[in-house]
Amino acid sequence: MQTLSTSPTRDRLTHLEQVYPKPAISSRETPLMFAQAVIAKEAAALDHLASTLDTSFVSAMQLILHAGGRVICMGVGKSGLIGRKLAASFASLGTPALFVHAVEAAHGDLGMITSRDVVLLISHSGETDEIIQLLPTLIQLGCPLIAITHSRLARAATVHLDTGVREEADPRGLAPTTSATATLVLGDALALVLAEARHFTPDAFLKLHPGGSLGQRNAANAKVPA
Secondary structure, eight states: OOOOOOOHHHHHHHHHHHHSSSOOGGGTOOHHHHHHHHHHHHHHHHHHHHHHOOHHHHHHHHHHHHHOSOEEEEOSTHHHHHHHHHHHHHHHTTOOEEEOOHHHHTTTGGGGOOTTSEEEEEOSSSOOHHHHTTHHHHHHHTOOEEEEOOSHHHHHOSEEEOOOOOSOSSTTSOSOSHHHHHHHHHHHHHHHHHHHHTTOOHHHHHHTOOSHHHHHHHHHHHTSOO
């Protein structure tokens, strides 16, 4: 594969990631050094993700593009929060999407999902009980499944996307840090690739953003005579 280009900043982060391969509070590093090591760890994971991305990503894009429905993002905990952000990003970039919490899905919200939708399951461990328990019903509904995960959940998915993250930047190895970042970036890439495939224009983007500074820019542009 083509080697990613480097920069002084990237070289610095790579050096830090090598010097501090696993940030450790117990080493009495200065707060700045510790923070740099965390960022370097996560940046290295993103470099790895970019260099190992394969045709499964293209399969996921095509599955969504041709399904004719929405992207249903589903997760629990930190993965659920990532799913909420990704649903918003898909929708704002021209791919209809919504977030369904896995717990609420088991209590009636499965009715929001149709066979035309693609369900994006987010679970770093691949063992999230609330999602695993929904698999039989989702399969019965006939929904294509894209799983950002590894382990058991991957085997049930139509398309499996693996971030490649096996170690968190958290020195305790507990808090979703590197895995959450990589999942978010992978989802952003999918949303943007779909927008390009749909020929989603800046004008179309601005029409979906009537509020804030983007809305003001759109209003200003609308006042300019053609």
